[in-house]
Amino acid sequence: MAIKPHRRYSAEEKAQLLEIVQQAQERTGQPVEEILTQLDLPSATYYRWKSRAREGCLADRVVVPRRRAPLPTPEEVVAVCAFARAHPRMGYKRLTWQMVDQDVVYLRPYQVYHILQEYDLLCQRQPPPPESLKRPREPDHPDEVWHIDLMYLYIPPRWYYLVDILDSYSRFLVHWRLNLTMHAETVTLTVQEALEQLPERRSGEPKLVHDWGSQFLSAEWRAFVTGAGVTDIKTRVAHPESNGRLERLHRTHREEGFSEEDLSAYHKALDAMAHWSDYYNYERPHSALKYLCPIDYYRxxxxxxxxxxxxxxxxxxxxxxxxxxxxxxx
The missing domain is CATH 1.20.5 (Single alpha-helices involved in coiled-coils or other helix-helix interfaces)
Incomplete structure (x- = not known):
């Protein structure tokens, strides 16, 4: 007797086959696996039947198909199509539940999908955003992108303005200057000093990332950018996150770099900033650099x-x- 594949057996036939296997094992002493091989009965099927026999449910479970839902009425189809045309960028699931909430029609998502598919009204995937809306790629070498920003420091009896230039790739503080004013000439002078420190640079680099401060909108700054051969990049308006690496450095200045005593006099602030910048660049492990120091990535x-x-x-x-x-x- 051999088992025919893909055939459905009744509960009586299954019980008979289980009894045949048991009798064959008792009479011949053969392992069960050999008997199953001779019968072409898969061992998984045999043990499943045996387990179900102990539970008293050898009969196959009959799955009764659910009755198909009635088709949408012509009025509902017209309403779905009209609603989809009024909301061409909305997916079919959102359309479904919005129509339910707005008492347009009451259909399931799969029913709305079939209607939209039939009338070619399915929302197509939107094209990718323009390059101007994409996040720029990360710099892959030093001095490719520099971040520039000003930080206000109150050193009695007046305010001073710290200009920082940070290398985006290495987080190295390339240059800084504690200025008496925040005019355009002080910023351009600070950047010029930083550029003079570079042994060499690629065309159009470094790219200078900054906010919309008045210093960077001046005619002097535009003339400097053109003459220096660098690339000028403005961040989004009122979006400090675009210059977030330097904003984070300024927070680190306040948390780790300066004490109240350091900011009690101008010369003390200069000494503190010189000591702190050396420590930051050459000794302080940076969490964004796998806890290496900025100099390890910069040079x-x-x-x-x-x-x-x-x-x-x-x-x-x-x-x-x-x-x-x-x-x-x-």
């Missing part, structure tokens, strides 16, 4: 520094293992 090889870390950790692990093996003698 060093970060991959080599990370590999060196892993080598030290591996050596320490071997030393630690040798220590404990010596302690326990194993």
């Amino acid at each position: 060093d090889d970060p991959e080599a520094r990370l590999a060196e870390r892993q080598r030290k950790l591996a050596q320490a692990l071997e030393s630690r293992r040798a220590y404990w093996e010596g302690v326990y003698g194993c």
Whole structure:
């Protein structure tokens, strides 16, 4: 007797087959798997039937198909089409529930989908946004993008203006200047000093990212950008997040860089800023740089520094293992 594949067996036939397998095993002593192979009965099917026999439910479960819902009426189809044409950018699920909420028609999403598909009214995927709305790619080398911003510092008896220039790729504080005014000439002078420090630079670089401050809208700034051969990039209006890396640096200045004593006099503030900028660039691990220092990305090889870390950790692990093996003698 062999099992025919894809055939549905009644509960009596299943019980008979289970009994045949059991009798064959008792009489011949063969393993169950060999008997099942001779009968072409899959072992998974056999054990499933056996489990269901213990539960007393060998009969197949009959699934009664649900009655198909009545088709939408012509009036409902017309209403759906009209609503879809009035909202061409809305997906069919949103259309469905909005029509229910607005008492237009009361249909299920799949019914609305079929109507829209039949009349070619399905919302098409929107084209990608223009390049101007996309987030710019991350810089991949030093001095490609610089962020510029001013920070107000009150040093008695007046306000001073700290101009920072931050390299976007490495978070290196390229240059800073504590100015008496916030006029355009002080900002252009600070950027010019930073550019003079570069050994070489690519055409159109660095790209200077800044807000819409009056310094960056002046004729002097525009003339400087043209003469220096750099690229001028303005952030979105009233959107400090566009210059967020430098905004975060300014927060770090306040939290870690300056004390009240440092801001008690102009010369003390200069000394504190010089000490702090050296520490920030050369000694302080940066969370955005895998806890390397900005100088490691700005003028060093970060991959080599990370590999060196892993080598030290591996050596320490071997030393630690040798220590404990010596302690326990194993």
